[in-house]
Amino acid sequence: MSDALRTAVSRPATLEDVARVAGVSRSTVSRVINGIRNVDLEIQETVRQAIAATGYVPNSAARSLVTRRAGSIALVLSGVAGEVEDEDTARNRVLTDPFFGRALSGVVGALRPRGLHPLLMVADTAEARDQVVGHLKQGGADGAVLVSTDPEDPLPSRLVEVGMPVVLFARPVRPIPISYVDLANRDGARLAADHLAARGCRQVAMIGGPAGVPAAQDRLTGFREAMARHGFPYVPCIEGDFTQRGGELAMERLLAENPGLDGVFAGNDLMAQGAMFVLHEHGRRIPDDVAVIGFDDSSAALASRPRLTTVRQPVEEMAAELTRLLLARVENPAGPVTSVIFEPSLVVRQSA
Amino acid sequence: MSDALRTAVSRPATLEDVARVAGVSRSTVSRVINGIRNVDLEIQETVRQAIAATGYVPNSAARSLVTRRAGSIALVLSGVAGEVEDEDTARNRVLTDPFFGRALSGVVGALRPRGLHPLLMVADTAEARDQVVGHLKQGGADGAVLVSTDPEDPLPSRLVEVGMPVVLFARPVRPIPISYVDLANRDGARLAADHLAARGCRQVAMIGGPAGVPAAQDRLTGFREAMARHGFPYVPCIEGDFTQRGGELAMERLLAENPGLDGVFAGNDLMAQGAMFVLHEHGRRIPDDVAVIGFDDSSAALASRPRLTTVRQPVEEMAAELTRLLLARVENPAGPVTSVIFEPSLVVRQSA
């Protein structure tokens, strides 16, 4: 094989190669590729053929270097504060959470039409957070969708400070200039309360999420407010940690303290599922003895028996909208900070 | 603000800036950053200070352009052939599958020490597959970890053909030169068979995975072989699709055809869970009337009552090893093609 030919085979084609084959200049080829008008139609065709003939694919590094666009965005899972668990277990739990899968699906769906893909980053330690910030500052991604499980997570503000386009899934604890999507959590809790009240429950309790999480607070507040309107001024609540096990523990305590309980509202489906297991163990029939309502409408809701009545959170749509918010910010970093609040709905199944 | 200062503030520092501040040349700074020896210790220190002072972060596009390394790898979920479902639903199902979360966790864990992050790509349509191939050829990633749900998926061979470093989760249907990790599925099935036989089950059946999937075939073969050794030459099997719903459907049929059934082995936990629901509905006690064994040891196994006895697949470790296999190939594309087979173990809980 001649040296010339060998080179032609092994080295990926460049714009220069295409230009030579088409008999035009680099710029013209570049224009055709980037869909810029002002190019003669015949020449366009010639160029296209040359591209096909050479098997040319634009080099993204070269393009990024000059456009200053990475052409990818980061999906950051942050604040996985592991106190008891080790790092691997914590990461595992978050990535296995059905909520995460749905969010991911929404992000991927919104990115697809633009030909983009998310860079997945897990920032569960201080070191990992630094790495994430570094990676983004390097231009590793054009922006970040942040899903933070820890309300005290410092990452959102840090990223905003360095001028990165960032958006947040859920309202930040402290007000910072950042776009976000969230659910009308109080409305969701009200839906649950109304349903329980309408069923005739007279002694209801709640299994709440971690006290520091705004969404958990809102759900508790909303639930208590609505129950108060129904004539039940006091609703006991035990704090859970959004895991099934947490739901089990909370339910045990709730049952011990309120044996006459006939309704439970859990801050998410996983905890509701745990609660149902415990109720079952204690011989309570669901929904006849105790009605149970969850939150999220995750896969866990359908994968439990009886099927879980739950407050649906349109996670996929929320994540998709959030991604579009980010993309808008990447296009125009000086644009307005927006937030979009979604409305929950009650999905009535068998548990209440 | 003066023009000069404004520039200094807004524009990220470059190697040149650092060099000027440190009073050395670009090359020297580059050497320090890349940890190349042959640099005077004092100068190294000066350079480090200059880096800190300027807040310099290397530009990854520029680096990639010259090194021809993207510094990221792709995690491709492929072959999500949706015939009944629409695209969104299919993507959702895969991303929400507990198996996926565990695999992702393993990949992330293996990448972290190298400071790398996975680019997540879902290739569920022919168009999406082209996009993935294009992205990789562009240099969007240095290699790909492929998790393929469809045995007929053309992506593995395509990627291998274009010379991309690729590795596969699970043995390819047709032999192609590709590194992979897999589980000793037949051994796993044998574990289940032995346990069921030891319990005294006399009429067992299986809910298999899709017939075209090698792992599903191996589990069926292994189960039948082992049961035959225990004196049960024929084991009925209904094919499921690895979803809970599929498990329910299969169990209904199995029960209709074999009312005297006292043991069921399901190809994965999700189907086992569905089977348990159906058995429960039909008044069968688990494990007293019918013993049930799943496969995977996914989160579903713990999230069911009774807790599922299952064949554990060390997905996280497998994914981590797979990632290391890929990294090795990226380092040395001419290196050997390797496959690593992991051993399953039986996790005995309550269902059998």
Added chain:
DNA sequence: ATGAAAGCGCTAACAC
């Protein structure tokens, strides 16, 4: 041990 200089492949002024 350090510096000078040549690109990597592309886009975007700018000129024609």
Added chain:
DNA sequence: GTGTTAGCGCTTTCAT
């Protein structure tokens, strides 16, 4: 409408 040219920020010979 098309070509010429000047970089983008970095690594890497090659001199020194």
